[in-house]
Amino acid sequence: MTTSHRIAVIGGDGIGPEVTAEALKVLEAVPDATFEQTHYDLGAERYLMTGEVLPDTVLDEVRGHDAILLGAVGGRPGDPNLPPGLLERGLLLRLRFELDHYVNLRPSRIFPGVATPLADSVLAKGEVDFVVVREGTEGPYTGNGGSVRVGTPHEVATEVSLNTAYGVERVVRDAFTRAGARPRRRLTLVHKTNVLTHAGAVWSRLVREVGEEFPQVEVDYLHVDAATIFLATDPARFDVVVTDNLFGDIITDLAGAVTGGIGLAASGNINPDRTAPSMFEPVHGSAPDIAGQQKADPTAAILSAGLLLDHLGHHDAAARVERAVVEDLAARTAGGPRQTAAVGDAIASRAAG
Amino acid sequence: MTTSHRIAVIGGDGIGPEVTAEALKVLEAVPDATFEQTHYDLGAERYLMTGEVLPDTVLDEVRGHDAILLGAVGGRPGDPNLPPGLLERGLLLRLRFELDHYVNLRPSRIFPGVATPLADSVLAKGEVDFVVVREGTEGPYTGNGGSVRVGTPHEVATEVSLNTAYGVERVVRDAFTRAGARPRRRLTLVHKTNVLTHAGAVWSRLVREVGEEFPQVEVDYLHVDAATIFLATDPARFDVVVTDNLFGDIITDLAGAVTGGIGLAASGNINPDRTAPSMFEPVHGSAPDIAGQQKADPTAAILSAGLLLDHLGHHDAAARVERAVVEDLAARTAGGPRQTAAVGDAIASRAAG
Ligand SMILES: CC(C)[C@H](C(=O)O)[C@@H](O)C(=O)O
Ligand SMILES: CC(C)[C@H](C(=O)O)[C@@H](O)C(=O)O
16 A cells, blocks of 8 residues: 655755755655655755745745655855854754754664774774764754844853753653663763753753653763763764754764764654654755765765655655665675765665665 | 972862872973972862862962862762762862863874774874864853753753853964964864854854964864764864864863873863963863772873973973873883873883983
């Protein structure tokens, strides 16, 4: 039986549209699901031409879809016509916040045959296969803060991290549930409770309290600075990590790097309550310097489409996509670099087969 | 000619006193300087016995010294009698803030013969020798913030990052000065200007403005998440990094890890205006699990003492310490692990020689 889904597609900026095209190719190829796509032209180019970032009417339309596939958002760095953060705040973060994507899911795995920046002695410590559950709707990402005396020697700027028991508890429960369903059943809280004591207290308390419902899950804690050390020296120690929005941003880029590059790092911005569509996107950015040249690796976008399939209940199709990627990666060592579309074609045909 | 200096010594917790003893051994060994030491018994044990963290009278006494040598601060994790952050806030951060240590200097170098977690392909990219200038007196470390409805499902906690043009400009100028004096003359600002737009604007503006006084220094910018990627995949790209207090905390632990472990990572909390003594300490923590066992590597503490010598104008003695460490590290590969004191002895005798 084939189910049909309506998905909103936001290719975005730079390499975003290219890699998204390959992810769509793969979604078209797998059995059991068909996709009715609505493409939204959003991002730097639209803003520069029209001054619009994410009109409310577009957001309303997007809400009517079953899921969102996003490429990457962000203009050319230093473009004087693009105030820093305008697109990030107005488009990407607005979608995450308005659609209540409180679980930002970022799996990290070293796939067989993939080169990593780590020494053999580190890789020998064990299989690397963990997932970061990054909070997606609060922390230092709320845009709370401000400035006075801008541009003068007396300027003062604040950034306020907002942390609520409501917001922390729900993401912590999600992380415990995921940890309980994995073979190692281990959850690591990453924070900086010795300095950010107010926020840290909420996180520590809720990990302790929710943990009582999951006695089978072993819990530990790492300061974010120590977590980066382990990501570089013993990434196999991690199973499920739960962390705040900013720490999650930082450690998932590092996690992507140590597991073979953010060309392979997928993510889901998930609304587990399904009150709005979830959004799937590669962890990498828009890389304007290589845009339009068919040089970008679409694998992260394709793996993100796999997470989308999983979220929509197509577990077999999701497993096919992951298997197709694993096979393609294992075959890669032989040839030289392929074009973006060639990688997409190869994975799509494996996923279809 | 020999100069005598008064130094305040705070061994602190865990392995702190052990590694500090070795650093003192090396300071005693080098020519040209003698040290009159005042030891202050501060840290978890004193707090647990007396309830005192850093009495004002002690702080006043400490101010009367030429420099401070600190081991490590922090009790046993999860000790119910030690509220999280109490020692960090009350002792370590209080010293940094009260003594206006606005330059937190953290050099990173891959010393010859030292094993790193990085693959040969990464190491082949070039020599790794950079320094992070971490802001030390503001950002998310001010303790600004609070909580309401603590312990309830309605708890809300904030953490406020405070950023002033005054505070940012002075550390940025210090970083430019250091960059200008190095052969590569390159400065990288690390921040998250696309999300933390208010603070980011101050940092970006002042790097631009102060940079006009240093036309010979090449400037670039990395988001903190991207910076962690480069630290793992191409650390040779960095020369001088300037960054905020929290980002600096995170990336310097990672920098320590990728350059051979934080057993080697030194730091100086520097007051460049010399209105109060600067403080020198290893980047690593108190590691209570191995305390008192002579297992800790004192090299980071010894290199920190080298930074102290440099700060007090003993550039030759400082160079001796670094050379002694380099020689000792190169000789290490042969034998098995040595005791903390044995490492100190070996480096001290090379530095004296
Ligand atoms: C583009 C930026 C706003 C975003 C973030 O910081 O969340 C990105 O780095 C990510 O990790 O998805
Ligand atoms: C102990 C802690 C407060 C401290 C910090 O966060 O600055 C430490 O991690 C460091 O880097 O010196």
